[in-house]
Amino acid sequence: xxxxxxxxxxxxxxxxxxxxxxxxxxxxxxxxxxxxxxxxxxxxxxxxxxxxxxxxxxxxxxxxxxxxxxxxxxxxxxxxxxxxxxxxxxxxxxxxxxxxxxxxxxxxxxxxxxxxxxxxxxxxxxxxxxxxxxxxxxxxxxxxxxxxxxxxxxxxxxxxxxxxxxxxxxxxxxxxxxxxxxxxxxxxxxxxxxxxxxxxxxxxxxxxxxxxxxxxxxxxxxxxxxxxxxxxxxxxxxxxxxxxxxxxxxxxxxxxxxxxxxxxxxxxxxxxxxxxxxxxxxxxxxxxxxxxxxxxxxxxxxxxxxxxxxxxxxxxxxxxxxxxxxxxxxxxxxxxxxxxxxxxxxxxxxxxxxxxxxxxx
Numbered sequence: 001x002x003x004x005x006x007x008x009x010x011x012x013x014x015x016x017x018x019x020x021x022x023x024x025x026x027x028x029x030x031x032x033x034x035x036x037x038x039x040x041x042x043x044x045x046x047x048x049x050x051x052x053x054x055x056x057x058x059x060x061x062x063x064x065x066x067x068x069x070x071x072x073x074x075x076x077x078x079x080x081x082x083x084x085x086x087x088x089x090x091x092x093x094x095x096x097x098x099x100x101x102x103x104x105x106x107x108x109x110x111x112x113x114x115x116x117x118x119x120x121x122x123x124x125x126x127x128x129x130x131x132x133x134x135x136x137x138x139x140x141x142x143x144x145x146x147x148x149x150x151x152x153x154x155x156x157x158x159x160x161x162x163x164x165x166x167x168x169x170x171x172x173x174x175x176x177x178x179x180x181x182x183x184x185x186x187x188x189x190x191x192x193x194x195x196x197x198x199x200x201x202x203x204x205x206x207x208x209x210x211x212x213x214x215x216x217x218x219x220x221x222x223x224x225x226x227x228x229x230x231x232x233x234x235x236x237x238x239x240x241x242x243x244x245x246x247x248x249x250x251x252x253x254x255x256x257x258x259x260x261x262x263x264x265x266x267x268x269x270x271x272x273x274x275x276x277x278x279x280x281x282x283x284x285x286x287x288x289x290x291x292x293x294x295x296x297x298x299x300x301x302x303x304x305x306x307x308x309x310x311x312x313x314x315x316x317x318x319x320x321x322x323x324x325x326x327x328x329x330x331x332x333x334x335x336x337x338x339x340x341x342x343x344x345x346x347x348x349x350x351x352x353x354x355x356x357x358x359x360x361x
Contacts, residue, residue, distance in 0.1 A: 005204040007248050009139045011241070013168040015230065018047075021086070024127050024165045025051055031082040031124075032057045033097045035089050038131075041175070047088070055082050058100075061089060064263070064270070065096040066148045071109055079103050079124075084164075087128045090184070091135025091144075091270075094128050098143030098161045101126060113145060113154040117161075128163040131172045133236040134184025134271060136191050136244025138166035142251075146264070153260040168241060170233040181227060182313050183271030185220040185236060188212060188243040189309075190274040194253040195246040196294060197285045199346045202249065209246035213294065215239035217305075221312040254349050255281055257342035261332045268322055276317055277356070279306045284351045319360055329356045 012020050032054050038044050039059045048054050058073055077100070087097035102112060103122040117123065128138035137143065143156045176184075192212040195205050216239045223232035255277050262273035282294075283303050295302050310317050333353050336342040342349055 003202060005202055005249055007139060007162070007245055009163050010165045011139075011168060012165060013238075013241075015169070015171055015234070017167050017169045018129065018172065021047065021127070021129070021167060022051055024167070025053060025084070025086070027053060028083040029081065030054045030084050030086050031077070031100075032059075032086045032088065033061060033093055033100065034059050034087075035061045035093055038088055043088070043172075047086075054086070061093045061096045063090075063092050064144075064146045064148075065092050065099070066146045067109055067113075067154070068149075070096060070099045070145060071107065074100060074104075074107055074109070083124065085124050085126045087126055087138075087163075088131065090130065090132035090180075091137045091187075094126075094130065094135060094137040094163075095143035095145065095156075097126050097128070098137075099145050099156050100124075101161065102156075102158075109145075113156055117156070117158045123158065123160040126161070126163045127165045127167065129167045129169065129172070130237075130240075132176065132180060132184040133173060133233070133240035134187040134191075134243075136188065136240060136247060138163055138168075139241065139244040140248040148264070151264045153264065166241075168237050170230055170237050173233045173237060174228055174230065176227065178224060178227060179269075181236075182220070182224055182315065183269050184240070185216060185223070185271070186275035186313075186315070187271035188236075188240040189216045189220075190255050190259075190271075190278060191243040191247040191252065192216070193278060193282070193294070194255055194344075195243075195250040197281070197347050198247075198250040198253050198344050200250040200344060201346075205246045205249045208242045210294065212239045212242035212246060215242065217295070217309060221309070224313055251344050252341050253344040254336075254342055254347070254352060257336055257339045258332050260339070261328070261335045262322070262324075265328070265331070266322060266324070272315065276310075276315070276319065276322070277352070279303050279310075279317060280355045280359070281347070281352055282306055284355065285347045287351075288347060319356070324360060326357050326360050329353060329360065332356075
């Protein structure tokens with residue numbers, strides 16, 4: 001177990017905390033990165049009206065941003081015209097902001113993804129305003145960018161990509177539909193569990209992870225049946241934050257490593273792809289960690305507790321419902337060979353793959 005924990009992101013939390021954005025812009029010229037839904041809802045207009053130093057708005061960020069999309073956006077920017085970035089949206093928007101932030105005059109994004117950001121390259125600071133409770137990107141130094149042509153997932157990472165500030169305002173979450181609410185909540189659950197069955201874990205990351213797990217199990221089913229409840233929104237936003245803090249120090253592990261294939265090849269939404277294998281992974285984990293009491297009760301019940309959550313949320317755990325076959329498991333195994341997230345697991349991933357194959361036979 002590591003004995004190191006670090007997270008530099010300042011948090012502004014609470015109802016209508018978006019009102020404090022001018023404090024964190026602090027007179028700097030800003031670029032606002034977001035998606036069209038916030039333009040349509042009038043939130044972008046309100047933010048720009050209240051913050052006159054916002055010089056440009058990019059509002060066409062799509063789910064799972066791709067290399068080509070980011071290159072197109074970067075070509076529209078004058079980096080001398082802004083000093084910071086405001087990212088308003090879910091994980092895709094915050095990840096896109098991180099890919100925009102490096103001032104790379106050659107605009108060779110693929111090189112940054114493969115080799116990292118040179119120390120001498122300037123990176124624009126980011127203020128993140130997450131509008132989903134699950135991504136955790138607002139408190140990590142990683143951003144996910146997809147190559148939809150070659151079916152690959154990349155991470156852009158650098159300690160300078162930690163956001164300056166994350167503004168956590170549950171009011172912005174009140175209009176989230178059922179599917180996004182559940183999917184992002186399950187993504188946060190995966191982040192939490194994966195930070196526990198992880199070679200990089202420590203006592204502090206595990207403390208945050210267990211707190212997140214407890215909050216998600218208690219709140220997500222209630223929220224799914226009462227989407228307009230501001231108290232439940234607040235609790236899930238905090239749970240997502242705890243999960244993000246946990247895996248900001250450990251990275252994700254086998255569930256996320258397998259999820260990339262499921263999203264790229266099967267079109268399964270990320271939060272579902274990252275979570276439907278959790279019961280099987282939990283089963284493998286508990287066979288080798290008999291004293292790990294993740295859910296606060298006997299380990300023999302943990303898999304069933306996990307399955308019950310998915311049942312309560314009407315999410316199928318039948319892998320055949322997602323058109324998965326044994327051949328897909330073979331492909332997933334091949335994809336894991338070059339995926340460092342898979343190497344983070346402190347359980348035997350071969351046993352996970354064996355169980356997945358047995359399930360699909």
